[in-house]
Amino acid sequence: MVNRIITVAVYIFAAIGVLTSAYLIYDVSTEANGDDEAKSPAEFGIRNVDGLxxxxxxxxxxxxxxxxxxATNTSKGLVILNAESDEHNFLIDDLGVNSGILKEGKYxxxxxxxxxxxxxxxxxSLHQDDMRGRIVVQ
Ligand SMILES: [Cu+2]
Known part of the structure; x- marks a missing residue:
């Protein structure tokens, strides 16, 4: 009986091990596809930004x-750079900001x-579920 329990436990640990390594292999291979290898802003010609x-x-x-x-009534510079092949834009409705469509490398x-x-x-506006954030004015 004890032997049987030990055998079952060994099988369970083995199964967890296989699943974990399968996950790790999957994770590494998706990373290796390189979809999220970002170019640096300098590669798009942006070196100095006065602001954000x-x-x-x-x-x-x-x-x-x-x-x-x-801060209220204090201006802050902002540069939006699109560093990937998907098109993006940047809007703040309340402040009347609209970048228009930015293709790769455009800012x-x-x-x-x-x-x-x-x-x-x-x-x-093209990826409203993923690309949204807050402007906090104090
Ligand atoms: Cu977008």
Whole structure:
């Protein structure tokens, strides 16, 4: 009986091991396809940004769609770069910002100014589920 339990336990551990290694192999192979190998902004000719640089890549802005922080009535420069082959745009409806369609390597230069504190939204209208974030004005 004890032997039987040990045998079953060994099989379970073996199965977990096989599944784990299969997962790892899958993970490595998807990485190796290189879809998310981002070019650096410098490769698109962007070296100095007076303000904030947001890079559209892998259907995200700067990887995590970070909050953009602004102080009321204080301007902040913003450059949106599309670093991948998918087209993107960048909109902030409340601040009247619209980059238009950006093809790979194209960038959009603007200055953000908000006169009222609050939380506004930025997004790409082509990938609204994945590419959206907040502008926090204090
Ligand atoms: Cu997009």
């Amino acid at each position: 640089l947001m890079v559209a890549n892998d259907n995200k802005f700067n990887g995590t769609n970070p909050d953009i922080r602004l 959009f230069n603007t200055t953000l100014t908000a006169t009222k504190p609050g939380v506004y939204e930025y997004y790409c």
